Amino acid sequence: MKILKISVIALMLAVIPASASVLNVSKIIENVADVVISWKAETIDVGQIPQGTPKTIPFEFKNTTSKPVLITAVRAACGCTATDYSKESIAPGKTGYVNAIYNAAGVGAFTKTVTVTTSDSDSSKQLTFKGTVVAK
Template identity: 85%
Template sequence: MKILKTSLIALSLVVIPASASVLNVSNIIENFADAVISWKSETIDVGEIPQGTPKTIKFEFTNATSKPVLITNVKASCGCTATDYSKESIAPGKTGYVNAIYNAASAGAFTKSVTVTTSDNDAAKQLTFKGTVVTK
């Protein structure tokens, strides 16, 4: 009986801290998930666009953090795409944007991307747009 009690106590000492650390990890993951900017869409299909007519694709985001967020860098994947974005810092709960202006010079299907870095996170976010340029 003494061995059984000792075993139960030892088991309790192992299980309780292990379950507590799982709960702490869950809380950390939930807090991290809440502490980022939230993109309305990370991929946009623009469908068919006429050749020779630039197309502006607007990516919108909401600052879901507790502090202002600033876009620090935006880079298009090719020279056929220009960019514009919110230059001011975005307050918590407010929205900002990144525009990709695609020069629809060549006919055919396309998939392009814009890479965005913010003050909220050192990891860059890749936003993608696709469609088909059709001749007039």
């Protein structure tokens, strides 16, 4: 009976590290698969901008995959922000852009977001910009 218990414990100790390694490798593969486009910055601090002067905030990215990627949707979180983006398919290794054009109407600190969806994934990326609008 003692030999059976020792054998079961030894087997468990042998299996646990092996299964942990498989789980870690699976997680790494999932993370690598998620990297489709590499953003130069996902959050940009624009500092102080004058009231009443629209400010363009450029978000640049690089297609790090082996297939072309197309931006399928760009949504600003509020009506104070317009967007412009690369309309053509971005070839592997090439760069594209998403511009947020912020209408700096109200004085004070702000934090705004733009959500980007691409053809390669159902998930989206949220880009953020922040700063302070100062009176002229």
